[in-house]
Each structure stands twice: as structure tokens, then as C-alpha cells.
Amino acid sequence: MTARFDAIGLVVSDMAASVAFYRRLGFAFPDGAEDQPHAEAGLPGGLRLMLDTEATVRSFLPEWQPPAGGGRASLALRCDGPEEVDALYGELVGSGYRGELKPWDAFWGQRYAVVHDPDGNGVDLYAPLVPWQATFAR
Numbered sequence: 001m002t003a004r005f006d007a008i009g010l011v012v013s014d015m016a017a018s019v020a021f022y023r024r025l026g027f028a029f030p031d032g033a034e035d036q037p038h039a040e041a042g043l044p045g046g047l048r049l050m051l052d053t054e055a056t057v058r059s060f061l062p063e064w065q066p067p068a069g070g071g072r073a074s075l076a077l078r079c080d081g082p083e084e085v086d087a088l089y090g091e092l093v094g095s096g097y098r099g100e101l102k103p104w105d106a107f108w109g110q111r112y113a114v115v116h117d118p119d120g121n122g123v124d125l126y127a128p129l130v131p132w133q134a135t136f137a138r
Contacts, residue, residue, distance in 0.1 A: 007040075007048040010073060010121060011057050011066065015039060017118040018051050021097065025077060025088075025123070049075075066119075074114075074122035082111035085125045089113040105129055 012018040016034035022041065023029055027049055033039035037056040041049045057064045079085045086103045092115045093099040100122060101114040110126045117123055 007050050009050040012051050012119055015053050021117050076124040079127040082127050085111040085113050085127050088125055
């Protein structure tokens with residue numbers, strides 16, 4: 001038996017808000033996903049991003065409670081270039097999503113920013129600062 005990495009799962013308080021947020025980032029949730037208790041979007045390499053409502057989780061774990069103090073998971077999204085990090089961060093924050101870390105040139109060689117999804121999970125936006133670094137950043 002061999003276990004293999006297959007999916008990333010997030011518990012969401014508002015499916016419609018979460019689906020809308022991740023669609024803005026390019027995740028292809030099917031039509032009608034915002035009205036479902038469970039939704040999945042395919043990712044490159046065959047992985048999936050799975051969203052489950054709090055009610056869905058409580059249907060099999062009645063005592064489940066969201067973590068205190070904010071999200072405990074983050075997703076990292078590679079952008080095509082530093083300017084895309086700035087533009088995407090600006091678009092999301094301008095649309096009312098909470099920015100945690102404004103775009104900056106990180107000492108490790110990336111343009112880097114963090115915005116929160118509707119449940120407070122961090123979504124890291126990054127791109128190599130120097131084109132040749134893109135070869136090593138994958």
C-alpha cells in the first residue's frame with residue numbers, strides 16, 4: 001500500500017464567498033459549486049482543492065469547532081512575474097479581501113505578498129525577482 005498526496009481540503013464558513021475568492025485566483029470550480037456543501041476544483045498534476053462547509057464537517061464530527069485566532073493553513077500561488085504579484089494583491093484588497101502582507105522584495109529572491117481568503121487562511125502570492133531564479137524556484 002502506498003499513500004499519495006491527492007488533495008488539499010479547507011473548511012469554509014461561506015461556500016459562495018470562498019468559491020468566488022478562489023475563482024478570482026483561477027481555480028475552476030464547476031457552475032453551481034457555490035450552492036453545494038462540498039466543492040472541488042482540479043489542480044495541475046491531478047491534485048484537487050476541496051472546500052467543505054462547517055455544516056458538512058459537523059455532520060460527521062459534531063463537536064468540530066473552527067480554530068481560534070484565524071486560519072492555520074495557507075496556499076502559495078506562483079505568479080508570472082513581480083508585477084502580477086502587485087496587481088493581484090491590489091485587485092483582491094481593492095475588492096475587500098484582507099491583505100496581511102503588502103508586496104515586498106523578500107530577501108530570498110521573490111516578490112512576495114499575503115492576502116486572506118474569506119475564512120482567514122493565508123494565500124501567498126509570489127514570483128521570482130530575477131528571471132533566471134525561475135528555473136530554481138519550481
